[in-house]
Every structure is written in structure tokens, then in C-alpha cells.
Amino acid sequence: MADIPEFTTRPELAGTFGMVASTHWLASAAGMAVLEKDGNAFDAAVAAGFVLQVVEPHLCGPGGEVPVIGYDAGRGETFAVCGQGTAPAGATTQAYTALGLDLVPGSGLLAACVPGALGAWLLLLREYGRLRLRDVLGYAIGYAESGYPLVPAISWGIASVADLFREHWTSSAQVYLPGGGVPAPGSRFANPALAATYKAILDEAEAASSDRDEQIEAARRAWYDGFVAEAVGRFAATEVMDVTGERHRGFLTAQDLATWHARLxxxxxxxxxxxxxxxxxxxxxxxxxxxxxxxxxxxxxxxxxxxxxxxxxxxxxxxxxxxxxxxxxxxxxxxxxxxxxxxxxxxxxxxxxxxxxxxxxxxxxxxxxxxxxxxxxxxxxxxxxxxxxxxxxxxxxxxxxxxxxxxxxxxxxxxxxxxxxxxxxLDVADRWGNLVTATPSGGWLQSSPVIPELGFCLGTRAQMFSLTPGLPATLAPGKRPRTTLTPxxxxxxxxxxxxxxxxxxxxxxxxxxxxxxxxxxxxxxxxxxxxxxxxxxxxxxxxxxxxxxxxxxxxxxxxxxxxxxxxxxxxxxxxxxxxxxxxxxxxxxxxxxxxxxxxxxxxxxxxxxxxx
Structure with a gap:
């Protein structure tokens, strides 16, 4: 039996101002910087969440999803944000079985649901945060544009699919195989196309209004009703190789994005x-x-x-x-x-x-x-x-x-x-009594090819649906997959x-x-x-x-x-x-x-x- 440890690998941190914990030190640092700028726990969580999309692309991305659970001290309420996108309108069990499939593939475009992460982060920011979009998105833009150090797992992940990228997913090769080779652990890596996407979202938001909430809504529209949705729809209609060994086009369309909203x-x-x-x-x-x-x-x-x-x-x-x-x-x-x-x-x-x-x-x-x-x-x-x-x-x-x-x-x-x-x-606590916890995921670089204009790939969460008829988790258009994400x-x-x-x-x-x-x-x-x-x-x-x-x-x-x-x-x-x-x-x-x-x-x- 293992004794209760007196020695720990690091101390339990204690203080009175604010705390941020996450799976990457850069995200934790960004969240803490937001707290230092008088942001609250929800602002900090959004900033950290956007940074994770950049610095852990093998683990989450803008094409993925996120559930959030928080406690708002001012309102005295606990809430959940559902950032899980739904199955496309064309994703029926019959559509998959017509392709000879008895499982939803785990890679490629057939498993893509509506990318829900951005909608969830914007909803959290608008309803519970206090800062502007620029204040929380700037950290992610900086890392995507100027670069960040690759953790070894990213290099390993890229190496594992390098041949797939070179032969079939050439848009991913353009981003993740700079100069044709696998970037080394610890090397500085940037994603200019993703930085440009974030900046375009921010530009559209700030051009639409000077009001904070209206800017957040304009950013949401740019993603789900604007240029991002259009690029997603075009790319999902192409054929790409997936785990079945065959090329398939996806079911996701711009209209699927336009009809989806994150929800409390x-x-x-x-x-x-x-x-x-x-x-x-x-x-x-x-x-x-x-x-x-x-x-x-x-x-x-x-x-x-x-x-x-x-x-x-x-x-x-x-x-x-x-x-x-x-x-x-x-x-x-x-x-x-x-x-x-x-x-x-x-x-x-x-x-x-x-x-x-x-x-x-x-x-x-x-x-x-x-x-x-x-x-x-x-x-x-x-x-x-x-x-x-x-x-x-x-x-x-x-x-x-x-x-x-x-x-x-x-x-x-x-x-x-x-x-x-x-x-x-990620988890955040602030000095006003707010708590928030979130588990962003999906849009993994290994699982779906990069959309060239956007710099990120779609998610594959639809693989969690069953194709067996009549079950609670059976695939249906507009339905949320029974995800594993669980803060x-x-x-x-x-x-x-x-x-x-x-x-x-x-x-x-x-x-x-x-x-x-x-x-x-x-x-x-x-x-x-x-x-x-x-x-x-x-x-x-x-x-x-x-x-x-x-x-x-x-x-x-x-x-x-x-x-x-x-x-x-x-x-x-x-x-x-x-x-x-x-x-x-x-x-x-x-x-x-x-x-x-x-x-x-x-x-x-x-x-x-x-x-x-």
C-alpha cells in the first residue's frame, strides 16, 4: 500500500488573490495575467482556453468543443456551458451504412460535428466575464503569430502522421511539416494561418461596434455565420482519406454552423x-x-x-x-x-x-x-x-x-x-469567490486535415455516436454526441x-x-x-x-x-x-x-x- 505522501512533487499553492491551473504552463500564465489585469475567473478561463487551442494542437483546437462548469459569486449560482457541437443535418445512420460502415470513423471528415468551442468561450465571456474580447484573445494571437516552444508530445504526434500528411493531408503538411520535416521538441513553432483567423474575427468584432457585448456577438457571427462557416462548409465537401482507407467527404455544412448556439x-x-x-x-x-x-x-x-x-x-x-x-x-x-x-x-x-x-x-x-x-x-x-x-x-x-x-x-x-x-x-479561482472549470478538446492535428484558409482542423467527436438504431446515443442530425469531456x-x-x-x-x-x-x-x-x-x-x-x-x-x-x-x-x-x-x-x-x-x-x- 502507498502511504499518504508527506513529500509532494510541488507545493499546494495558497494565496488570496487568484489561482489558475491547467495542462500547459503558458495557458496558466495567460490566465494569471488576465487576473492581474482585473479580469475575473471567467475572463481568465477564456484567455487560457484560447491559448490551449494554440499551444496544444494535438490535444485541442478551434474545431473542437468544450464543456464548462462555473460558480458565479455575484449571482450566487452554479451553471454549465454546453460547447458540444451537434451532428450535421446530413449525418444519419442511413448515410453511414450506405457507405458500408458500422462505426463512425475516428479520423477524417465523416466524424465532424459543429465546432462548439468558440461559441462556448464567447458565451462564457459575455455572460460572466468583464473584459473585452481583445483582452482575452490577444495571448492566443501572440503565440500563433510569434510562436511557442513545442512540447515533445506535439513532435511525436506530428511524426506519427507525417507520412499521412505528405501523401494525403497536404494542407496539414503545410502547417505542421515546415520545410518538409517534423519540427523538433522545444523548437519555436508558429501557425500564421490560425493567427490570421483569430485576428480577422477580432477585426470584424471591433468594426461592428464599440460595445463590448455587441463585439462578442459580432465575433460569434463571423465564426458561425461568416467567413469561418463558409470555409468549413467548402472544405467538408471535399474528399479526404480517413481510417477506413478510403476517401470520403463530410456532412458538415455552413448551415449547420449557422443554426447552432452554445447554451447555458x-x-x-x-x-x-x-x-x-x-x-x-x-x-x-x-x-x-x-x-x-x-x-x-x-x-x-x-x-x-x-x-x-x-x-x-x-x-x-x-x-x-x-x-x-x-x-x-x-x-x-x-x-x-x-x-x-x-x-x-x-x-x-x-x-x-x-x-x-x-x-x-x-x-x-x-x-x-x-x-x-x-x-x-x-x-x-x-x-x-x-x-x-x-x-x-x-x-x-x-x-x-x-x-x-x-x-x-x-x-x-x-x-x-x-x-x-x-x-x-483548466481551472480558475478568483478573489471575488468565482470558480470555473473546463475541459476543451477535439480538433486534434492527428485526426483531420487542416482547413488551409483557417489554419485548424475539424473535430471527430461524432465517432462517439452509435449506429445501432433506437439507443440514447444513436446518431441523429442535430444531436449531441455522448462526449467524454467532464469537468x-x-x-x-x-x-x-x-x-x-x-x-x-x-x-x-x-x-x-x-x-x-x-x-x-x-x-x-x-x-x-x-x-x-x-x-x-x-x-x-x-x-x-x-x-x-x-x-x-x-x-x-x-x-x-x-x-x-x-x-x-x-x-x-x-x-x-x-x-x-x-x-x-x-x-x-x-x-x-x-x-x-x-x-x-x-x-x-x-x-x-x-x-x-
Whole structure:
């Protein structure tokens, strides 16, 4: 068992003015600069979010999406911003099956939804921020125009698809293979075309009006009704190579962008040990975090040893049950009747909890909320664990992190841990009591070709839809895919307390759950909880093409210790021992006792928290 650490890789930051934590030091610095200019937490989050689109193009981009959860101290309200774009009007199940497909491909143009990130950031800025668009967008323009240092993962990501770029995605080669070669880690890299896009948006906004809110709206129109939408529509109508090995044109049109708006929603909440935990609706996987808490509430975690085999086993088996319900019941609530009240009810979880035994389950077992019979997509039905590519069990070779066919550059095998990553994250707390957390993602450079006039590529989030008819997550025009992006905000005794999140696809609500439990049950501070040895299950079907599942597979950092690993194997878990600092990318900010706190993940050597 791993002891609760007295030494941490970096201090838990403490102060009274403001805190910013994110997956990249440049984004954290930009957010802090905005706070220093009298911006609030929401202004800082927008600035950091735009910077992440530039400096982590392998993990998020302007063509992607973002969910945001915030607490506005002035209004005394918690809110969620849905920046998840919808499926195009032409994206029907029949359109895909007519192409001979039984899964939405994970790369190319067929998986593109409306790019929702910019709309979400502008909505957050207009409704809750106080600064002008220029004040928050300037940092991203500067890095795109003048350059920024490439982290090694970007160079690795470009190298993995360099041949694809040269042969098929030549517009991407023009941006990411300057001079024909892969840019070296640490080299200064710029994207002038993206800088020009941002500047044109800003110019149109400022030419339209001197009023702050009218400028923000003009920027939104330029993107969704103007030159950006027109360029997106033209490019999506071209044919490009994708993971199927064939060239396809996309379904996305300028009209799809023109009819979409980011929206404000009430978060879904669950009360646990004095905390009110806030997540997105079931158009994302967020409620699976709450379902895990509802199941775990019936176990005496306080008596378990943190990091011990009993604890890891219990948390993992509850995760399997919650994620099985995700596969059966989650989807866009505008299109599906998702039984959230039943899924989070005490009676339902009292029954589900009885399925947690002393040994690892090998089944995918969705429940019957309200007496309804569950149904699963074709890729998740028997024989469970046979992947869409025909293999069974974890792959022993290959590197999904560097395989554009996987859609999201997130490794699920043991061979790719050094290059894990898939998404970005940021958290901000300010001196006025505001909290905000966001998980921007999509528009990865590895997954879709660059639109030449714009300098960025489209997202591939539609790969999360099922083509099996009649399910909550079945593809339909205008529908939101059941995304994995899942920031978390928690109130304590009704007061804003903690905002946190991580990249990680299906692992997000496993890594962050362990972080939260370490803080709540074992008294770890934010940095201790982030540094603590991590684990996650790969039992549930992946949300990404080709929708693989590895029953009983459990990844555990080596630091958990051989006695723990051995006992987990005795309990029937297929344990894959991962390098000591390889799992998780969590960052967090908190408010307590009149102070502000922040912490960031040391794994990957690029996440950073700043504050004073």
C-alpha cells in the first residue's frame, strides 16, 4: 500500500488573490495575467482556453468543443456551458451504412460535428466575464503569430502522421511539416494561418461596434455565420482519406454552423459527504462520476487503506457498473429520455451495490432504472471484449497514442504510456469567490486535415455516436454526441469549494474520482491527491473508434506496490503495471477558510498551477 505522501512533487499553492491551473504552463500564465489585469475567473478561463487551442494542437483546437462548469459569486449560482457541437443535418445512420460502415470513423471528415468551442468561450465571456474580447484573445494571437516552444508530445504526434500528411493531408503538411520535416521538441513553432483567423474575427468584432457585448456577438457571427462557416462548409465537401482507407467527404455544412448556439444549462448534482458535486448532463459522461459516488456511499471507505487492494477493487467494481449504465442509458436529453433520477436514486444504487463482489467482474452489466430494460450498442454486446477489429484483450504491440485510426490520441494499451494525452483542462479561482472549470478538446492535428484558409482542423467527436438504431446515443442530425469531456465543480455546505478535472477520455471520471475520494476521505491536500498513485479500468467499451473493451483489465501505477498489485490479481483483475508516474493529468483549484489553493499534475512535465 502507498502511504499518504508527506513529500509532494510541488507545493499546494495558497494565496488570496487568484489561482489558475491547467495542462500547459503558458495557458496558466495567460490566465494569471488576465487576473492581474482585473479580469475575473471567467475572463481568465477564456484567455487560457484560447491559448490551449494554440499551444496544444494535438490535444485541442478551434474545431473542437468544450464543456464548462462555473460558480458565479455575484449571482450566487452554479451553471454549465454546453460547447458540444451537434451532428450535421446530413449525418444519419442511413448515410453511414450506405457507405458500408458500422462505426463512425475516428479520423477524417465523416466524424465532424459543429465546432462548439468558440461559441462556448464567447458565451462564457459575455455572460460572466468583464473584459473585452481583445483582452482575452490577444495571448492566443501572440503565440500563433510569434510562436511557442513545442512540447515533445506535439513532435511525436506530428511524426506519427507525417507520412499521412505528405501523401494525403497536404494542407496539414503545410502547417505542421515546415520545410518538409517534423519540427523538433522545444523548437519555436508558429501557425500564421490560425493567427490570421483569430485576428480577422477580432477585426470584424471591433468594426461592428464599440460595445463590448455587441463585439462578442459580432465575433460569434463571423465564426458561425461568416467567413469561418463558409470555409468549413467548402472544405467538408471535399474528399479526404480517413481510417477506413478510403476517401470520403463530410456532412458538415455552413448551415449547420449557422443554426447552432452554445447554451447555458443547470448542472446535474449529487450530494455526498457534505459536498454537492456538479457535472454536465448526460450528453456527456459527467453523471457517471455521480453514479460512482452513489454506489460508493454504501461502502465504508474511511476504514479502507488509501491505495490498498480492497479500496482499488471496490472503486473499480463500482466504476464498471456506472460505466455500463453510461453505455445503455446516456445520450442527448433533447432526443432521449435519460432516467437520471432513477440512476442516482438510493433504491437503485442499493440494489446495484449488491453486484460488487470480492472478485473482479468480467461482465458489462447495465441496470434497470425504473424497471426499464437496458439495450446496448452492437460494439458492446456479446461476446463482450471482442473488439471491433476482431481481437480480444489488450494489444501487445502497436501504439494507439500514435495511431490516427484511434481518433483520439489517448493510449489504452500498456505500450504507450509515455505519450498519454488526449485533451486539455483548466481551472480558475478568483478573489471575488468565482470558480470555473473546463475541459476543451477535439480538433486534434492527428485526426483531420487542416482547413488551409483557417489554419485548424475539424473535430471527430461524432465517432462517439452509435449506429445501432433506437439507443440514447444513436446518431441523429442535430444531436449531441455522448462526449467524454467532464469537468467537476463541488460546493461544500452550499459554498463554492473545489473545481477540478483532467484529460483522459473514458478515464477522466475514474482519475478525478480517485482524486476526490483521496481529498474527502483521507484528508489529502490537492497536490497530495494528484500525486497519489493512480489506477483505472479498461473494462468498459472505449468511446473512441474502434470502440475496444478489455474485460477485467486494470491499469495501476507501479508505485501502488507489489503486495497491492498481487492481491488485485488474486481478486481476478487483469492488472497491467504502468510506469510510476504515467496515469492521470489532474489539475485543481479550491477555496477554503478565506484562502485560495491550486495544484497541477507533474506527469507529462507540462501542467502547471500559478497564483498568489
Amino acid at each position: 444549462e443547470a448542472p446535474v448534482t449529487y450530494d455526498y459527504r457534505g459536498f454537492t458535486v456538479c457535472k454536465t448532463g448526460p450528453w456527456g459522461q459527467g453523471p457517471v462520476f455521480l453514479q460512482q459516488l452513489a454506489l460508493l456511499d454504501g461502502f465504508d471507505l474511511d476504514r479502507m487503506e488509501p491505495g490498498g487492494a480492497e479500496y482499488i477493487h471496490t472503486v473499480t467494481e463500482c466504476a464498471k457498473l456506472a460505466f455500463a449504465d453510461r453505455e445503455a442509458w446516456y445520450g442527448d436529453p433533447d432526443f432521449a429520455d435519460v432516467p437520471l433520477d432513477d440512476l442516482l436514486s438510493q433504491a437503485y444504487n442499493d440494489e446495484r451495490r449488491k453486484l460488487v463482489g470480492d472478485t473482479a467482474s468480467a461482465q458489462l452489466l447495465p441496470g434497470r432504472p425504473g424497471g426499464r430494460e437496458p439495450a446496448l450498442p452492437a460494439f458492446a454486446t456479446a461476446p463482450f471484449g471482442i473488439t471491433a477489429r476482431g481481437g480480444a484483450g489488450p494489444r501487445g504491440s502497436g501504439d494507439p497514442a500514435l495511431d490516427p485510426a484511434t481518433g483520439e490520441p489517448l493510449a489504452r494499451s500498456a505500450s504507450a504510456q509515455a505519450r498519454r494525452g488526449d485533451t486539455c483542462h 467537476t465543480l463541488a460546493l461544500r455546505d452550499g459554498e463554492p469549494y473545489l473545481a477540478f478535472g483532467t484529460p483522459g477520455g473514458d478515464q477522466q471520471d475514474q482519475w478525478t474520482l480517485a482524486f476526490f475520494l483521496s481529498h474527502v476521505h483521507f484528508g489529502m491536500n490537492l497536490q497530495q491527491a494528484i500525486d497519489f498513485p493512480a489506477f483505472h479500468s479498461r473494462h468498459m467499451p472505449s468511446s473512441f473508434y474502434p470502440r475496444e473493451a478489455y474485460p477485467r483489465a486494470l491499469d495501476v501505477e507501479e508505485r501502488a506496490g507489489e503486495p497491492v498489485i498481487g492481491e488485485l490479481r488474486e481478486r481476478g483483475h487483469d492488472v497491467v503495471v504502468q510506469p510510476p508516474w504515467s496515469l492521470g493529468r489532474i489539475s485543481a483549484v479550491a477555496r477554503r477558510g478565506g484562502m485560495l489553493y491550486a495544484a497541477a499534475n507533474p506527469r507529462g512535465m507540462q501542467g502547471y498551477a500559478v497564483g498568489r
